[in-house]
Each structure stands twice: as C-alpha cells, then as structure tokens.
Amino acid sequence: MNATEKIRKKQLRFALKFGVPYILFIILMYLVVYLGKDWIVKQKIFSLPLHYFLVAVLIYPITWIIFGYYVRKANQMEDEIKKIGG
Template structure:
C-alpha cells in the first residue's frame, strides 16, 4: 500500500464517520433550537433534557468515535509501514 492509497483509505474512513456525526450533531442542535419550549420543560433524572442530550449523549459519542477512528487510522499506517519499511 503506497501513501496515496493510504490517504484515500483514511479519507474515506474519516468521511464515513464524520459526515453522519456532523449531520446528527446539527440535527440535534436544530431539534433543541426549534423545540426549545418543549425540551426546556422536560427533565430526565432531575436534569433538563437539553443538558442530558449534550452532556450525556454528544460528548461520550464524540470520544467513542475519536477513539475508534484513531485506532483504525493508526492500524492502517502500521500496516503500510510493515509492508514498506523505511530504507
């Protein structure tokens, strides 16, 4: 695997994670903005629903995606380095 193939593979992988992630983030914020009166009146576990959505959904999902992507990208680079070690 050459560097250009690796870059294309990592870009495809990044877009496969990034596009759905950003669409869901924008959708969630639009939902909170458009339905703010209803969402502000809802509580879950004694906390306002919008705090729960942002604090207990968005941040953990962001970290999970970050960890998965980083491990996979590093594995792709390790595969390339084992096939084509530096001379």
C-alpha cells in the same frame, strides 16, 4: 496507483465516513433543541432538562466512543503503510 496511495484513499474514505455523519448529528441535535425548545425545556432526564442532557451530557460519551474507535482504526491503517515501506 501504488499501495500507499490506495491506503491514503482508504484513510480519507474512512475519515469522511465518520466525520460527515458526526457533524450532521451534532448540527441536527442542536437544531432539534432550538426548534423544539418549548417542549424540550419541560422534559427532564435525571433531574436535568432534556436540552442540557442532550447537549452537555450525551454528546461527550458519544464523541469519545467514536474518537477511540476512529483512532484505533487509523493507527491500523498507518501500520499498514509502515509495513509496505511508504
């Protein structure tokens, strides 16, 4: 296995390490909101119902933070490939 293949496998592991937990987090959050709707609807955060806060407000900063970190690391891996001439 050459260096480029090793880096590509590293990229795949890295992508799965972020992608799978993120998707599971999103699914779990929607599932919690769905299953606990009677309790969640009554809870308020900053005058918003908890389910609005979770689904509409909280998810976007989390997504952008993860996205920003992922892109920086992925770009570093791409630079590694360029250095070895792959």
